[in-house]
Amino acid sequence: MALAALMGAAIAVNACTKVGPALDSSAERDANQAPEFTTPVAELRLADGRVTLFGIKACKVYQSVMSGQARQGWELLFKPAPYPLPQQCVRERLEFDGEYIQVEIGTQAMGAGGCCTHYAAYRSRDGEHWEVRPATSITQWQPLEAAGANSPE
Numbered sequence: 001m002a003l004a005a006l007m008g009a010a011i012a013v014n015a016c017t018k019v020g021p022a023l024d025s026s027a028e029r030d031a032n033q034a035p036e037f038t039t040p041v042a043e044l045r046l047a048d049g050r051v052t053l054f055g056i057k058a059c060k061v062y063q064s065v066m067s068g069q070a071r072q073g074w075e076l077l078f079k080p081a082p083y084p085l086p087q088q089c090v091r092e093r094l095e096f097d098g099e100y101i102q103v104e105i106g107t108q109a110m111g112a113g114g115c116c117t118h119y120a121a122y123r124s125r126d127g128e129h130w131e132v133r134p135a136t137s138i139t140q141w142q143p144l145e146a147a148g149a150n151s152p153e
Contacts, residue, residue: 059089
C-alpha cells in the first residue's frame with residue numbers, strides 16, 4: 001500500500017513539473033540562442049578551429065558543433081540508462097579544465113535513499129573520443145568502447 005502511495009506521489013510530482021523548451025533547432029528559436037540548460041554551457045575549441053558546445057538538461061548531455069558563428073544544431077550525446085521506476089536527476093557537472101571537457105551525471109529513484117540508479121563520468125579532449133570513469137574510482141579512466149559502458153547516443 002505504501003509503495004502504491006509513493007508511486008502515486010511520484011507521478012503527481014512528475015505531472016506537475018514544468019517542462020522546459022524543446023532542444024531543437026526550430027525556426028522560431030534565434031540561431032545564436034542556446035536552449036535553457038541546467039548548467040552553464042561549456043565550450044571546447046578544436047585543433048581545426050571549430051568550436052563544440054556542451055550543455056546538460058535533466059541529466060541528458062547535448063553537444064552542438066559550431067561552424068563559424070552558425071550552430072549546426074543540438075544533438076543528444078549521453079543520457080541515463082532506463083530504470084523501471086520514476087527517477088530524478090541528482091548530479092550534473094559540466095566543465096572544461098583546460099585539457100578535457102568533463103561530464104558527470106547521476107540519477108536516483110524517486111523516494112529512494114542511498115546512491116544513484118545511474119552514475120556516469122565522461123571526459124574528452126576533442127568531443128569525439130570519450131573516456132569513462134567507473135563510479136568506484138576517482139582516477140581510473142578507460143576508453144568508452146573498452147569500458148563496456150553506454151556509448152554516446
